[in-house]
Amino acid sequence: MADPVPSPDDASGALRLTLEDGVAWLTLDDPAKKVNTVSSRVMAGFEALLDRIEAEKPRGLVLVSGKPDTFVAGADIEELQGLSDPAEVRALLERGHELCQRIHHLPFPTVAAIHGACLGGGLELALACDLRVATEHPKTKLGLPEVQLGLFPGLGGTQRLPRLIGVASALPLILSGSQVDAKKARRLGIVDATCHPADLRTAALRLVDQGKVKGHGKPRSSFLQKAQNALASVPVAKSIVYSKAREGVMAKTGGHYPAPLKALEVIEEGMSLPLDKALELEAKGFSELVVSPEAKSLMGIFFMKNEVDGRAAALAAKATHDVERAGVLGAGFMGSGIAQVLAYKDIRVELKDRDWPSVGRGLKSCRDLFQGLVRRRKMTPVELTLAMSRIHPAVDYGGFGRLEFVIEAVFEDVALKHKVIQEVEAVTSERLIFASNTSTIPIARLAGGSSRPHNVVGMHFFSPVHKMPLLEVIRHPATSEEALATTVQVGKRMGKTVIVVNDGPGFFTTRVLAPFLNEAAWILTQGAPIEQIDRALTRWGFPVGPIALMDEVGIDIGGHVSRVLLEYFGERIQAPEIFQRLLDDGRTGRKGGKGFYRYENGKKKGVDESVYQLLEWSKSEIADQEIVERCWMQMLNETAHCIEEGIIENPADIDIGVIFGFGFPPFRGGILHEADRLGLAHVVARLDHYADRYGDRLAPAQLLRDMAARGAKFHGDD
Numbered sequence: 026m027a028d029p030v031p032s033p034d035d036a037s038g039a040l041r042l043t044l045e046d047g048v049a050w051l052t053l054d055d056p057a058k059k060v061n062t063v064s065s066r067v068m069a070g071f072e073a074l075l076d077r078i079e080a081e082k083p084r085g086l087v088l089v090s091g092k093p094d095t096f097v098a099g100a101d102i103e104e105l106q107g108l109s110d111p112a113e114v115r116a117l118l119e120r121g122h123e124l125c126q127r128i129h130h131l132p133f134p135t136v137a138a139i140h141g142a143c144l145g146g147g148l149e150l151a152l153a154c155d156l157r158v159a160t161e162h163p164k165t166k167l168g169l170p171e172v173q174l175g176l177f178p179g180l181g182g183t184q185r186l187p188r189l190i191g192v193a194s195a196l197p198l199i200l201s202g203s204q205v206d207a208k209k210a211r212r213l214g215i216v217d218a219t220c221h222p223a224d225l226r227t228a229a230l231r232l233v234d235q236g237k238v239k240g241h242g243k244p245r246s247s248f249l250q251k252a253q254n255a256l257a258s259v260p261v262a263k264s265i266v267y268s269k270a271r272e273g274v275m276a277k278t279g280g281h282y283p284a285p286l287k288a289l290e291v292i293e294e295g296m297s298l299p300l301d302k303a304l305e306l307e308a309k310g311f312s313e314l315v316v317s318p319e320a321k322s323l324m325g326i327f328f329m330k331n332e333v334d335g336r337a338a339a340l341a342a343k344a345t346h347d348v349e350r351a352g353v354l355g356a357g358f359m360g361s362g363i364a365q366v367l368a369y370k371d372i373r374v375e376l377k378d379r380d381w382p383s384v385g386r387g388l389k390s391c392r393d394l395f396q397g398l399v400r401r402r403k404m405t406p407v408e409l410t411l412a413m414s415r416i417h418p419a420v421d422y423g424g425f426g427r428l429e430f431v432i433e434a435v436f437e438d439v440a441l442k443h444k445v446i447q448e449v450e451a452v453t454s455e456r457l458i459f460a461s462n463t464s465t466i467p468i469a470r471l472a473g474g475s476s477r478p479h480n481v482v483g484m485h486f487f488s489p490v491h492k493m494p495l496l497e498v499i500r501h502p503a504t505s506e507e508a509l510a511t512t513v514q515v516g517k518r519m520g521k522t523v524i525v526v527n528d529g530p531g532f533f534t535t536r537v538l539a540p541f542l543n544e545a546a547w548i549l550t551q552g553a554p555i556e557q558i559d560r561a562l563t564r565w566g567f568p569v570g571p572i573a574l575m576d577e578v579g580i581d582i583g584g585h586v587s588r589v590l591l592e593y594f595g596e597r598i599q600a601p602e603i604f605q606r607l608l609d610d611g612r613t614g615r616k617g618g619k620g621f622y623r624y625e626n627g628k629k630k631g632v633d634e635s636v637y638q639l640l641e642w643s644k645s646e647i648a649d650q651e652i653v654e655r656c657w658m659q660m661l662n663e664t665a666h667c668i669e670e671g672i673i674e675n676p677a678d679i680d681i682g683v684i685f686g687f688g689f690p691p692f693r694g695g696i697l698h699e700a701d702r703l704g705l706a707h708v709v710a711r712l713d714h715y716a717d718r719y720g721d722r723l724a725p726a727q728l729l730r731d732m733a734a735r736g737a738k739f740h741g742d743d
C-alpha cells in the first residue's frame with residue numbers, strides 16, 4: 026500500500042519517494058534523460074529526500090529505477106567533461122561520497138533493486154547500500170567502466186568493491202571496465218541475490234528483512250574474500266597481487282592510459298586506510314585524472330560515438346520495413362563472418378557459395394564462432410543450435426526469390442561482382458537491395474552492372490566481422506534513400522557503429538589506410554628495420570605496427586588495393602615495389618604462414634630475416650619520430666583529400682572511423698583531434714619538410730594549407 030500522504034518529488038524531479046508497509050521506496054526516474062545518471066542535480070534531489078527518509082524512520086529503504094531497462098547508467102559525463110578545475114571536481118566527489126556514506130550509515134537496511142544497466146556511479150550507489158538484488162535479464166549488466174573514459178570509479182567504487190569482493194576479484198573489473206551479468210555478479214559477491222524481473226520487488230523486500238536479521242552495517246564478506254583481503258595485506262603477497270596487475274595494465278596499454286595505473290595506486294594505498302580516508306584519496310586521484318588529456322580524448326570519443334550513433338539511428342528510422350531474411354554471397358572469410366553476425370542477431374540467412382566444400386567451410390567457421398560464444402557463456406548450446414538453423418546453406422539461388430536484402434562478399438573482381446549482381450536481380454523483386462562488401466571498388470562502378478542502380482549500396486565491414494565495431498556504408502550518387510536507410514538499419518541491427526560516406530575508390534577507410542601502409546613500406550626500403558617501424562608506431566599507440574598489419578590484411582590483398590587506388594590517384598598512392606617481390610616469393614602474410622614475419626601454427630614469431638635479402642635491403646638510421654610522423658601524417662593528408670572531394674565531411678565520423686576501423690590510438694581522440702592538438706601549421710610544416718626530402722607524395726593537401734593559414738581547427742575551437 027502506498028503512503029496515504031503523497032510524497033513530494035525532490036527538487037531535481039529525478040527521484041520519487043513512496044512509503045509502503047513501512048518500507049521507503051526511492052525510485053530514480055529522471056524525466057530529463059533517457060537513462061538515469063548521477064549528476065550534481067540528482068545528488069541534490071537525493072540529499073533532500075534522505076532528510077525526509079531519515080525523519081520517516083522506515084524499516085528499510087529500497088533503491089529502484091523507474092526506467093525500463095536501466096538502473097543507473099553511470100555518472101553524467103557531460104557534467105564531468107565541463108569541469109576543468111580539479112578543486113571543483115573534488116568538491117563534487119566529496120559531496121557524492123558524503124551522500125553514499127549517509128546511505129551506508131542509515132539505521133535500517135538499505136537495498137538496491139537492480140534491473141538493467143547498473144554501471145559506474147550507478148553501481149557505486151548500489152555498493153553504498155547494505156544489500157543488492159539483480160534481475161537475471163540480458164539487459165542487466167553491472168560494472169565500473171570508467172577506465173574506458175580515462176577515469177576510475179570516483180564515487181567509492183575503488184574502495185567499496187575490493188572491500189566487498191576481495192582485491193583479486195575487484196581489480197580486473199576496475200582495471201578493464203568489463204561488465205558482468207547478474208549470475209556472475211552473484212558468484213563474485215557483488216549482489217546478494219538474483220531473481221526474475223517480475224519478482225524484483227518481492228526479492229528486494231526479502232532482503233530488507235534479511236538485512237534486519239543479519240544485523241545492519243556489519244561487513245558480509247565471504248570466507249574467500251576475507252582470505253583474499255587478508256593475503257593482499259601481507260606485504261609479499263600484496264606486492265605480488267599489485268605488481269602482477271600493474272604488469273598486465275602495462276602490457277595492455279603500453280602505459281598510454283594513466284587511469285588504470287592511478288586506480289591501482291589508489292586501491293593499494295586505500296586498502297590500508299580506514300574507508301573515509303581511502304575515499305579522500307580516491308577523490309584526489311579522480312580529480313587529477315578527469316582533467317588529463319587522455320580523459321578528455323576518451324570522453325570526446327564517447328560524445329562523438331553518441332553523435333554518430335544518433336545520426337545513424339535517425340537514418341535507419343526512415344527505412345520502411347525491417348529486414349528479417351538476408352542473402353550472403355560468398356561463404357569465405359568475410360561472407361561467413363557476416364552470416365554469423367546476422368544469424369546471431371536473429372536474421373535468417375541464405376549463405377551461398379560456388380560449391381559445397383566452400384559453403385561447408387563457411388558453415389564451419391560460423392559454428393566455430395558460435396562455439397566460442399558458448400565457451401564464454403555468452404550463449405547456450407541450445408541457442409547455438411537455433412542460431413545455426415537460421416543459416417541456410419546454398420549453391421544456387423533457389424532460396425533467394427523472397428529476399429529483399431543481399432550482401433555480397435565474393436572475390437574482389439569487378440566482372441565477378443557484376444555477374445552475381447545480375448544473377449541475383451534475375452531471381453528477386455524490384456525492391457531487392459544489393460549491398461557490396463568490396464573494400465576498394467567504387468560502388469557506382471558496381472552499380473553500372475545493375476539494372477536497378479538505385480538499390481546498390483556499399484557495406485564495408487572490417488575483419489574479423491564479429492569483433493570489429495565499425496561499418497562503413499557507402500552511397501553512390503544514384504543510391505536511393507530507402508536503400509541507404511535499410512542498409513544502415515541492418516548494420517545497426519548487427520551491432521555496428523555505422524558511418525555513411527560518399528562513393529569513391531577505397532571510400533574513406535581503405536583510402537586513408539593505404540598511404541599509411543605505403544609510407545611504412547617506403548621507410549622500410551629506405552633502411553629502417555621492420556621491428557623499428559612497428560615498434561615506433563605501437564609505442565605511439567597503434568594496436569599493431571603497419572608492417573605487421575600488412576601481414577594481417579594479406580600481402581596479396583594489400584598489393585591489389587594498392588594497384589586499384591594507384592589507378593585512380595596516381596603517384597600519391599604509389600607503393601614501393603616490395604609487395605610484388607614478396608608475392609613472387611610466395612609470401613601472403615599470416616594466412617599463408619609466411620610474410621614479413623614468421624608464423625608457426627598460426628602464431629607470429631619474430632621478423633623473417635630472409636625478407637631483408639629478398640628486398641636487397643641495407644640498414645640506415647631513421648629516427649622513430651620521423652617514422653611516426655610520416656605514417657600518421659600521410660593518413661591525415663589523405664583524410665584531407667577525402668574531405669576536399671566530399672567523400673566524408675563530419676569530423677566525428679572521421680575520428681570514429683579511424684579509431685573503430687583500425688585502432689588509431691584512442692587516447693589521442695582521433696586523427697583530427699591529434700592534428701588540432703598539434704596545430705595544423707605545425708603539421709603542414711612537417712609534411713613540407715618530408716616532401717622536400719622524399720617527394721611530392723608527402724606534400725600537404727590544399728585543405729591543410731588553407732586551414733593552417735587561417736589558424737582553423739577541424740573540431741572547431743573546443
Ligand code: NAI
Nearest residue numbers: 355356357358359378379383434435436437462463464488
Ligand atoms: P575469400 O576469398 O575468403 O572469400 C570469397 C568467397 O567468394 C570464396 O569462398 C569463393 O568461393 C566465393 N565465391 C567466388 N565466386 C562466387 C560466386 N559466383 N558465388 C558465390 N560465391 C563465390 O575473400 P574475403 O576475404 O572474404 O573477401 C571477400 C570480399 O570482401 C572482397 O570483395 C574483399 O575485398 C572484401 N573485404 C575483405 C576484407 C578482408 O579483410 N579480407 C575486409 C573488407 C572487405
